[in-house]
Each structure stands twice: as C-alpha cells, then as structure tokens.
Amino acid sequence: MRRRLHAAVRLFCDDWAPGLFGDIQMEKVISCFQRRPEAVVRLICFPWAGGGSLHYGRWGKILSSSVEVLSVKLPGRESRSKEPFFVSMQQIVDEVVCVLLATLKEKPFAFFGHSFGALTSFAVADTLKKSHGIEPIHIFLSGASAPYSETRIQASKRSHLSDEEFIKWLSSIGGTPPELLTNPEVVQLFLPALRADLHVVESYRCNRLDGPRLSCPVTCFDGKDDIPHDLQAWKDITSGEFTVRMFDGSHFYLKDPENERIILDYITKHVETSEMDYL
Template sequence: MHANSVDSEAWIRRYHPIPDSGIRLLCLPHAGGSASFFLPVARALAPVADVLAVQYPGRQDRRAEPCATSVTELADRLLPVLLDGWTDRPLVLFGHSMGASVAFELAGLLERETGTAPASLIASGRRAPSRPAPEQVHTLGDEALLAEVRSLSGTDTRILDDDETLRLVLPVLLADYRAAETYRPDRFNRVSCPVVALVGDNDPKVPLDDARAWQEHTSGTFEMHVFPGGHFYLIDRAADVVARIRDAITRASASSG
C-alpha cells in the first residue's frame, strides 16, 4: 500500500498488474483523453511490463475535480505520486499528443529531483517541445474546438452529438487544449534518456520535421518511426505501436540489468 494511497489511486490506473515485472510503463493521455484509452496497451504489454495509465483530473471518475491549467501543472502534480512507490523499477514514459509534453516535463523533473532519468521517453503524435504549434484553437470558441476534435478522429463523435455528455466533455477539452497549446519548454530543454518519436505520416498536427526535432531534446539516443495514418494513427496501427513500445522496454530492461 502506498503511503499517499488516495493520490495514487486518483492518478494511476493499473489494469493488468504485474507485481514482479522488472520495468514499468507509464502512459499519459492526449487532450480530452483518459486512462482507459490505454487499456489495449496494458493488455498487450502485460507480460513484459507493469503498465500504469494516468487519469488526469476533470474526467470520468475525477470529473468533480478542476482540470489542470497547464502541462507543467500536470507534471508537477504527478511527480509526488510517482515518487510514492512507483519509481522502484526502471520507468518508461509513453505519452500521446499532449501526453508527450507531460512526459517530457515529467522526465526532466524525475532526473532533477531524483538524479535518475526515466529508462526511455516515447513521444507519440506531438511536435518537439521547441516546435510549438501555431494554432490556438482554445481561443476560437466551442464550435471551432468541436470541429477540430471531430477532424482528428480520436473521439467517438456520437459522444459529441449527445448534449448532456457534451456539457461534461467540453470543459475538459477546452482546458486540455489550452494546456497543450500554451505549453513552452521553459524549465527543461533536454533529457538524458533515450527518446523515441512516433508519428502518423498524414498527421495534420505534426509535420515529420517537427517530430524529428525531438532529437534536439535528448543527450541520449534517438529514433523515429512513421506509421500510416493521421493524428490518431495508433488506433488503427495498435499492433505496430505496441511492437515499438515493446522494443523500447526490451532495450530499457537490458540497459538496467
């Protein structure tokens, strides 16, 4: 049991616990996303890693809590949760879209506060920290925001067509888009762990050059994998993405062993 079990239980979902696994994978969702997005990843990787999925405040069972206002706030609030019993094994961070920025900030914090960097950082569907997106969708009103979300095909549009559900989801989307679009790397410019960038070849949010620029943010090794698809390429290419994550876990296990 974790000393700060209330916080751990609020933030961390452990769908397929592997108590004797030698490594942990921490999954960080996209804007508007929740921990359950990573259920298939947890199921697929259960034999090789103890998979943890982060539940941000403001959604699902945490809907009564205010959403975070920034990427750095999310990282700052996650750090003590992780330090409360989840860093006893090598940790691989996997973030999609906004989650990749949270993972980058968290990697910097872990290295600064503990002296130990994560075993690897996997950044999916996100421009490098030094290449912020020019869009400011969060300032354009509800209809523009909903049009953007629909266009990216990461959310079941039936949810957005239900008025009652929409009232619950819209504040979360707005807060997350604000956090994602206003993020700038003003605390850390580089981490020392290996970085793996994953991106869809037709992602309207992430030009390939801006994904490749993640290599500027690590003093460790860098690799990039391009998949067929758009911003949510990982839904259709789940098996291939899991294979790349498994490779990163295998290398991290070997280097820590």
C-alpha cells in the same frame, strides 16, 4: 514565490510521499488495470488532451508479463470528475511526480505520451532528472512537436474556439465517432476537459535547450496524414538514441488495430532491451 512553492512540494514528496499518500493517493491519480508485481519494467502512459486513462487499460492486458502499465488520470474526468481542472503544466508535473516518485525508484520505467501527453511526459521526465536524478529507460512520444519548436509555438490556438468551431476541428482530426460529435449532451461532457488541456498546452513555455536533458533513447511516432509536427526537434532532449516511426493515418493513427499492434510490439522490444542494459 512560485519557485519556492515548487521546491517545497519536491522536498515534501521526497520526505513524506511514500508514507502519507500510499495506495489511496496512488489510485486517485494513477490507473493500473492489470497488476503485475513480477514485471521488470513499468510503462507510464499520459493521456491526450481531454482524454482519460481507459484507452491504455487494454495495453496492460496486451503487453507481455514483463511490463506493467500505469496510466495517469487528470482532474475533471473519470473518477476525478468533480475536481477542478489543472490550469498549468506545473500543476500536472507536481502531482504526478509527487505521487509516482517512490514507485519510480523501485524498478526501471518508461514513458508513453500522445499529443498533449507527449508534452506532459517530457515535462515530468525533465523534472525527475533535474530534481531527483532519475530518468526513464525510454521515452515514446507521439503526435506532437517538441515544446520549444517554432512549429508548436506558431500553431493555432484552439482552446477559445466557439463550440461550433471546436466540434468542426475535432471532426477534422478524427478519433471521435461522428455520432458523439452530433450529440449536444455528450459534447458537453468531454468538451470542458479538452478545452482545459488545450489551455495548458497553449500556455506551456519551454525554452530551446542548451544541451540534452536526458540520456535515454527517445522514439517519436506520428501519423502520415496528421498536420506536420516538428519531430526532429525532440532529438535535442537526449544524448541517447533517437528514432522516428511514421504510420498510416491521421492524428489518432494509434487507435488503428494494426498500428497499435506494431506500436506495442515496438515498445515491448525496446523496454525489455533497455531494461537489460539498465541492469
């Protein structure tokens, strides 16, 4: 039944999404803080667990005019705060593919995802290739083990921790100002979204691949002081070039201004190069 439903959703999107959803549905699910209709490539950014689209808003202004940044907004946060959280990876994939499919067919695109976003970006890319025959020109994966790696499968489950344990864990990985973690009202605003996303991650299953799913280049970023991630396992998703780049810092190393500058320069260089190859 579930497979038939997913197939029906894909068929519906192929046939009707461009006309029926239009700008209203696009703006609901996707943020674009800097419109660049003249851009030759789009960078689709996926949030980390509990995160929204705002962090990537700056990227749209910093990156060169050849790149337009689109950022995914999930239910339960930002302008979608009154919507129920998704409970499965398939729900995320179905919505993102349905809303973005027509846009992704217009011009070359690349994906960037950090942590939870790395897994969602791969799941979306996998479906796009299997069901619609399109793929990114480059995928940038950050701060996460491949979904089928033993490192991820054996990782500690966090979604059911008590609030006290949860906050202690958040403090240990960095990225959240300490003054926010000591404010109960603020904590209760972002904790539900974080728990919901971690539940999706913990219930997401992906069997080890029997061969590359993609052919585009894949780059993995990570912080040297973060918990160890099985980055090399990501190599199995593509027959294309595979690269690992490590940075000083822990899980949210990408928030460091110097690290961010290097990452954005790297992304710009590689998507512009890949776009020329695409043509």
